[in-house]
Amino acid sequence: MKMKWKKIVLLLMVLVLFCSCKKEEPMDSWEAAVGLSYTYMREGVINTNGQVLRFYDVQSEQDVALCAKPNCEHLGASSTNPNPECNAYLGAYPDMPAIVGGQLYCVIQEEFTWDKPEGLFQKYLYRAEVDGTNRKEIAKFSDAQNSATADYGEGYFVYTYRNTEDVEGNTLEQCRAGIYLVDLKQEKTEQITVFDGYQAYIPNVMVYNDKVYYVYSYLKEYMDFLDYEVIFSEEFNQKMVENTCQEIWEYDIKTKKQNCIWNGGGSYYVTTMNDGIICVKESDRATIINCADGAQKEVSQEIFYGKAVMPYGNKIYFLTDGVLKAYQVEAGEVEDIGTYDESELKEIGILAITEETVYFMAQNGDEYYLPYDKFIKGKLDEVKKIEWQS
Numbered sequence: 001m002k003m004k005w006k007k008i009v010l011l012l013m014v015l016v017l018f019c020s021c022k023k024e025e026p027m028d029s030w031e032a033a034v035g036l037s038y039t040y041m042r043e044g045v046i047n048t049n050g051q052v053l054r055f056y057d058v059q060s061e062q063d064v065a066l067c068a069k070p071n072c073e074h075l076g077a078s079s080t081n082p083n084p085e086c087n088a089y090l091g092a093y094p095d096m097p098a099i100v101g102g103q104l105y106c107v108i109q110e111e112f113t114w115d116k117p118e119g120l121f122q123k124y125l126y127r128a129e130v131d132g133t134n135r136k137e138i139a140k141f142s143d144a145q146n147s148a149t150a151d152y153g154e155g156y157f158v159y160t161y162r163n164t165e166d167v168e169g170n171t172l173e174q175c176r177a178g179i180y181l182v183d184l185k186q187e188k189t190e191q192i193t194v195f196d197g198y199q200a201y202i203p204n205v206m207v208y209n210d211k212v213y214y215v216y217s218y219l220k221e222y223m224d225f226l227d228y229e230v231i232f233s234e235e236f237n238q239k240m241v242e243n244t245c246q247e248i249w250e251y252d253i254k255t256k257k258q259n260c261i262w263n264g265g266g267s268y269y270v271t272t273m274n275d276g277i278i279c280v281k282e283s284d285r286a287t288i289i290n291c292a293d294g295a296q297k298e299v300s301q302e303i304f305y306g307k308a309v310m311p312y313g314n315k316i317y318f319l320t321d322g323v324l325k326a327y328q329v330e331a332g333e334v335e336d337i338g339t340y341d342e343s344e345l346k347e348i349g350i351l352a353i354t355e356e357t358v359y360f361m362a363q364n365g366d367e368y369y370l371p372y373d374k375f376i377k378g379k380l381d382e383v384k385k386i387e388w389q390s
């Protein structure tokens with residue numbers, strides 16, 4: 001009984017840290033945007049750079065290890081600490097973590113050795129409390145060599161992967177790109193699609209309105225990427241562009257039917273999808289797909305002449321010359337959202353937009369960092385830099 005109370009008190013301490021300024025039901029949102037080393041949520045960011053998961057709370061401006069063990073130093077594996085006992089340690093390769101629906105989720109890689117590489121193809125989705133306790137495996141991905149991207153939305157987790165080898169370690173001529181969909185509430189998993197193609201890749205995925213939207217990119221003809229002499233040449237780049245195909249697919253979770261809603265070839269594509277809007281930038285134009293009604297609109301790409309395009313709330317945000325602008329999808333007009341000092345903050349990209357925060361990747365001199373801006377009712381407030389504890 002005594003132990004149980006201790007546990008509850010610890011759990012409460014963690015929760016208080018997370019929700020100091022929140023009203024009810026902290027971390028209740030089911031939305032999270034997965035990036036390369038970070039996952040962005042309304043309340044903050046999970047850092048997956050190290051082996052120990054850390055959470056940065058945008059309200060308190062503090063980061064904490066996702067562990068409430070007393071006297072824990074929150075250390076990952078090393079020669080002096082081969083079996084970490086920290087609850088924020090989830091194996092050597094934690095992937096796609098997020099706090100959604102009040103609980104922590106993370107993809108874990110099965111242990112493997114290079115002489116037995118088949119373990120590399122086994123991944124598990126774990127659920128735990130936000131302090132790392134009560135870990136439970138809720139999904140298994142048994143054909144996934146490399147994680148590509150993922151999205152959390154509407155109580156689902158959608159995970160894309162890419163295999164460049166078979167389970168015996170032989171290089172595949174055609175890569176395999178596939179998607180697993182997990183219903184987080186029902187704990188049901190299905191593999192919803194598999195493509196085999198030259199350089200096959202699924203770089204974007206989004207859950208919206210009980211549907212999964214994704215980009216499938218591949219090459220029409222085989223090209224040898226290992227030939228470095230060729231890879232840096234103008235000719236190679238030209239061939240890549242001509243050879244590249246991109247398709248956008250819509251998968252209906254209820255009916256399990258899917259169809260290609262857009263395709264293109266012979267261009268350079270930058271595709272972003274978020275919050276029900278898909279924007280495909282090509283060399284000479286941009287296509288905007290509104291997933292709410294399926295409407296597609298082609299506009300001059302000069303509208304988004306800046307970098308870093310990110311849809312949110314029926315607008316497409318982009319950065320240019322130190323100004324965050326928004327293109328209103330329906331009205332077709334551009335508005336200024338906010339400015340900041342470009343000499344201090346050299347913007348590189350918008351990483352995610354949530355209800356209350358815009359996350360940027362920025363550069364200042366040699367330093368790359370992750371600033372964010374309070375974002376309430378479409379207006380910027382004050383740009384702040386995230387300083388992670390070392």
Ligand SMILES: [Zn+2]
Pocket residue numbers: 065067068069072073074075085086087088
């Ligand atoms: Zn710990």
